Amino acid sequence: MAFPCPPSSRPAPPRPRTPTWVVAVITGGVVFAALCLAAVALFAFSRTRHDRIELIDTPEVAQAAEGACATMRARVVAEAVPSGVAAEVKVRSIRGQNAAVTDLVARVRGLGEKRLREDVPTATWLSDWEALVEAREQYARELSTGARPHFLLPTADGHPLTERMNSVGLTFQVPPELVDLP
Secondary structure, X not given: OOOOOOOOOOOOOXXXXXXXXXXXXXXXXXXXXXXXXXXXXXXXXXXXXXXXXXXXXXHHHHHHHHHHHHHHHHXXXXXXXXXXXXXXXXXXXXXXXXXXXXXXXXXXXXXXHHHHHHOOHHHHHHHHHHHHHHHHHHHXXXXXXXXXXXXXXXXXXXXXXXXXXXXXXXXXXXXXXXXXXX
C-alpha cells in the first residue's frame, strides 16, 4: 500500500523570468504587424475611391471635359472643311478646328495640376488631343505647300488614338470631322 507524500513545506521554485529583450522584440513585432495591416487597409481604401482607373470619373473634371467638348464640337462643325475648295481654304478650316481642340485642352487644364492628377486618365487624354492637333497641323503644313498629303491618325499601342480618347467614360466622342480630312 502506498502512502501519500506529505505536503512540502518548501515554497515552489520561482518561475523562470522572460528576459526584457524578448518582451521588447515580441511587442515590437506585434506593433509592426499592426502598422503593416493598417497601411494595407489604408491603401486598399484609397484605391476604392475611383470606380475604374481608366475612366475620367471625378465629377468636376468630367463636367469640365464634357462642357469643353460640347463647345469644341460646335466650333469643329462650324469650321467644317468644305470639299472642292482651294487648299488655302482647307488649311484655314483645319487650323480653325485645331484652335477649337487647343481651347478644349486649355479649358480642362485650367482645373489645375492637382485636380487632374486625381483623375488618372485625364493627363493622357489631354495629351492624345494634343497629338491629334499635331498630326492635323502637319497635314495642314503639307497641304499648304501644294502637296497631296495623306493624313495618318496617331496610334497608341497599335490602335488609333481615337479609341483610347473615346474610352474614358465621357459621353463625348471624337468628331469624325477631326479625323476624316480631305
